[in-house]
Amino acid sequence: MTHFKPSTLLLAGIATLALMPGAAQAQAADASAAAPAATNDDPNTIVVTAQRRSENDLNVPVAVSVLKPEALTDFHAAGADTLLSLSGKVPSLYVETSTGRIFPRFYIRGLGNIDFYLGASQPVEIIQDDVVAEHVILKSNPVFDVGQIEVLKGPQGSLFGRNTTAGIIKFDSAQPTQSWQGQGSIGYGRFNSLNADAGVGGPLTSDGSLSFRLSGLFQHRDNWISNNYTGPSDDGTVGGHNVMGGFNERDGRLQLLFKPSSALSIRLSGHIRDYDGNASIFYRGSIIPGTNKVPASFDRSVVAYDEAQNNPQSYQTHGLSLKADYDLGPATLTAITAWEHASGYSRGDTDGGAAANFGGTAPNYCAVGCGESQGRLRGLNQWSQELRLASPGTGAFNWQVGGMYFDARDNTEFDQRAFFLTSNALGTTPNPNNWVLLHNVNTSWAIFGQASYKLTDALTLTGGVRVTNDTKTTTLLKTANTVANVSTFTGATNVRLSDTKPSFDASLLYRVDSNVSVFARVARGFRGPTIQGRSAVFNSPFTTANSETNTSYEGGVKTSFLHNRVHFNATGFYYTVDNMQLNGNDSNGNGVLFNARRGTGYGVEAELEARPTDNFRINMGLSLLHTQIEDSTVYAQVGAAVVGGVAVPSETVLNPLKQVGNNFYAQINGNPFPNAPDYNFNISARYDIPLGGESKVFVAGDFNMQGKTNFVLYRTVEYTADGNNELGAKVGYAFGKYEIAAFVRNLTNNKNLVDVIDTSNYRAGIYNEPRIFGLMISGSFR
Numbered sequence: 001m002t003h004f005k006p007s008t009l010l011l012a013g014i015a016t017l018a019l020m021p022g023a024a025q026a027q028a029a030d031a032s033a034a035a036p037a038a039t040n041d042d043p044n045t046i047v048v049t050a051q052r053r054s055e056n057d058l059n060v061p062v063a064v065s066v067l068k069p070e071a072l073t074d075f076h077a078a079g080a081d082t083l084l085s086l087s088g089k090v091p092s093l094y095v096e097t098s099t100g101r102i103f104p105r106f107y108i109r110g111l112g113n114i115d116f117y118l119g120a121s122q123p124v125e126i127i128q129d130d131v132v133a134e135h136v137i138l139k140s141n142p143v144f145d146v147g148q149i150e151v152l153k154g155p156q157g158s159l160f161g162r163n164t165t166a167g168i169i170k171f172d173s174a175q176p177t178q179s180w181q182g183q184g185s186i187g188y189g190r191f192n193s194l195n196a197d198a199g200v201g202g203p204l205t206s207d208g209s210l211s212f213r214l215s216g217l218f219q220h221r222d223n224w225i226s227n228n229y230t231g232p233s234d235d236g237t238v239g240g241h242n243v244m245g246g247f248n249e250r251d252g253r254l255q256l257l258f259k260p261s262s263a264l265s266i267r268l269s270g271h272i273r274d275y276d277g278n279a280s281i282f283y284r285g286s287i288i289p290g291t292n293k294v295p296a297s298f299d300r301s302v303v304a305y306d307e308a309q310n311n312p313q314s315y316q317t318h319g320l321s322l323k324a325d326y327d328l329g330p331a332t333l334t335a336i337t338a339w340e341h342a343s344g345y346s347r348g349d350t351d352g353g354a355a356a357n358f359g360g361t362a363p364n365y366c367a368v369g370c371g372e373s374q375g376r377l378r379g380l381n382q383w384s385q386e387l388r389l390a391s392p393g394t395g396a397f398n399w400q401v402g403g404m405y406f407d408a409r410d411n412t413e414f415d416q417r418a419f420f421l422t423s424n425a426l427g428t429t430p431n432p433n434n435w436v437l438l439h440n441v442n443t444s445w446a447i448f449g450q451a452s453y454k455l456t457d458a459l460t461l462t463g464g465v466r467v468t469n470d471t472k473t474t475t476l477l478k479t480a481n482t483v484a485n486v487s488t489f490t491g492a493t494n495v496r497l498s499d500t501k502p503s504f505d506a507s508l509l510y511r512v513d514s515n516v517s518v519f520a521r522v523a524r525g526f527r528g529p530t531i532q533g534r535s536a537v538f539n540s541p542f543t544t545a546n547s548e549t550n551t552s553y554e555g556g557v558k559t560s561f562l563h564n565r566v567h568f569n570a571t572g573f574y575y576t577v578d579n580m581q582l583n584g585n586d587s588n589g590n591g592v593l594f595n596a597r598r599g600t601g602y603g604v605e606a607e608l609e610a611r612p613t614d615n616f617r618i619n620m621g622l623s624l625l626h627t628q629i630e631d632s633t634v635y636a637q638v639g640a641a642v643v644g645g646v647a648v649p650s651e652t653v654l655n656p657l658k659q660v661g662n663n664f665y666a667q668i669n670g671n672p673f674p675n676a677p678d679y680n681f682n683i684s685a686r687y688d689i690p691l692g693g694e695s696k697v698f699v700a701g702d703f704n705m706q707g708k709t710n711f712v713l714y715r716t717v718e719y720t721a722d723g724n725n726e727l728g729a730k731v732g733y734a735f736g737k738y739e740i741a742a743f744v745r746n747l748t749n750n751k752n753l754v755d756v757i758d759t760s761n762y763r764a765g766i767y768n769e770p771r772i773f774g775l776m777i778s779g780s781f782r
């Protein structure tokens with residue numbers, strides 16, 4: 001993937017404009033109240049919008065972590081996925097994927113969803129510029145030219161709606177301004193990796209009533225993974241040198257802000273994405289049996305794929321939103337209308353290869369079973385409308401009420417090729433193309449309100465409630481043959497689930513003094529019912545899961561010292577998830593939905609952000625977590641294989657097992673949630689050495705380590721990680737607001753196991769990116 005499209009020239013032009021000095025264009029000071037940080041005169045004060053209004057974090061009774069743009073520039077310097085790279089960068093946040101860049105899965109305080117189905121719901125909601133991104137593909141839209149990222153922890157149902165039982169991640173882009181402003185960064189590194197992120201904006205009229213912001217992202221990497229498979233293939237897969245691992249990410253956004261009067265503000269925003277790359281790379285046999293270790297011979301740059309034509313993946317998204325705010329005097333009316341569209345496809349060799357050294361008895365032959373999967377989103381259209389009326393937020397009593405309507409519809413195709421061989425030669429009894437076509441509809445409506453009252457000058461009581469209806473319907477439009485070549489689908493071809501539930505929150509916040517506040521909060525969130533239609537590929541009925549609710553209790557302290565140069569926050573929490581939605585795999589590798597009676601989690605989080613001197617800053621975070629599934633009646637199917645005519649589990653399973661035919665099921669009562677690290681530690685720091693004037697040299701670094709993590713529902717020795725860590729570093733020269741630096745990501749070149757597929761005896765893992773190093777230049781003007 002070395003070709004560049006014309007859109008690259010546009011993004012390069014934006015980057016050039018953003019890096020140019022802006023003194024000659026500068027006008028009056030910015031009067032816009034767009035991004036939260038722009039409304040704050042003190043850069044050391046943390047301003048958040050967790051309660052749908054800009055507030056000092058010390059006044060907000062919610063656990064919130066904030067990520068600033070300068071940190072993201074370092075994480076993404078080598079073209080890293082802008083969302084996956086957030087994993088572990090703040091306490092209690094974990095992000096992973098088993099599908100690729102188009103399908104990130106988010107976890108907060110251990111609560112998430114390991115389902116890889118295109119219609120899967122997640123308990124972590126993504127809010128991008130005030131618009132909900134419900135579908136998993138929309139959640140993957142990259143972050144660029146960002147103003148601030150906020151991670152809100154615990155249920156957020158009162159103000160942000162359903163599917164926020166774990167929390168939300170709120171992305172606020174840099175907004176149009178009434179003075180000329182811009183930023184840009186360009187990084188180039190190993191494998192011809194390129195990352196260009198830029199934005200520029202300013203007034204379009206002399207009075208500043210109309211302003212704009214043009215933003216762009218371009219990421220590229222050459223293919224660096226070779227496929228050394230040379231055997232037969234039913235789908236024409238041909239190996240070769242450097243045929244996978246590359247990508248092209250092209251994104252643009254244009255925002256227009258119209259302020260015809262001091263009372264009215266209208267923001268029109270449009271964005272577009274064009275991505276092509278590869279699905280996640282599974283490495284078959286990359287876990288030593290009886291351990292979770294990587295073989296000494298393991299090489300991330302080599303696979304042996306006999307199927308899926310080297311894992312192609314391509315997706316396109318675009319959308320429009322219109323946000324209007326009208327100040328009525330005693331209240332402000334806000335309306336947000338949004339439309340999002342997505343389409344694309346992904347294909348992957350999900351068994352991780354079929355080379356002889358992974359179990360075959362002849363060169364390049366598959367041993368016991370090989371499979372690939374394909375998913376195609378023919379067209380998703382999501383509409384959302386929100387109306388909100390809010391008090392100014394300046395008195396002792398503040399309130400907001402509103403309503404929302406949501407409608408999303410798509411056609412999704414799935415195919416699963418499975419080969420159960422009677423000899424060692426691939427393709428002895430191949431399964432025909434198993435395409436199914438599903439039509440999915442998700443509608444939701446809600447009404448909500450929240451109010452806060454200052455009982456005293458120091459004590460504030462806040463409460464909110466929301467009533468939400470969530471309805472899902474999946475219709476099977478086209479059936480397919482199955483492994484047994486049976487073409488008649490016997491399950492229901494139309495499944496509808498609907499539920500209406502309340503969400504609420506109540507909190508007390510006490511300002512000990514101007515530097516310290518303490519809070520206590522109870523909240524309940526609601527995650528709607530879910531349908532899994534992909535099972536029709538195997539002629540199996542749809543599986544479903546009923547609604548889950550999460551009730552959370554937490555208390556914390558927030559502090560700010562030394563003229564806001566030092567911030568320290570700590571929170572303790574406990575939550576229970578009733579009717580918890582879970583997802584496992586069956587013997588075909590198909591996701592199966594079910595509910596467990598209850599899940600519980602508890603832990604603590606602490607964050608330190610300090611700038612003790614002008615030349616040194618440091619950020620640290622720590623989270624400790626315990627999670628547990630509580631239901632003695634639920635079992636999860638484990639990987640299995642037939643060896644010498646006898647069925648045996650493929651992994652070292654630590655739970656009680658029961659066998660049904662050639663399949664094994666593990667009792668998962670008492671197990672931790674999947675992808676819930678029992679601790680996470682992150683630290684980043686920068687030290688500047690002044691050279692005189694505005695010049696300086698600097699050294700910076702960041703480090704993240706995660707504790708023991710189970711990747712599946714059942715306990716195994718193999719499908720875990722403990723102590724995964726990555727180190728990044730940067731050294732450079734700064735002059736004013738511009739920098740040039742050398743960087744390295746994954747400095748120690750660690751091979752971290754980050755996900756697995758637990759079907760058959762593949763022992764196939766997904767790993768982090770190898771060491772990437774290079775040069776970058778960045779700058780801004782205002």
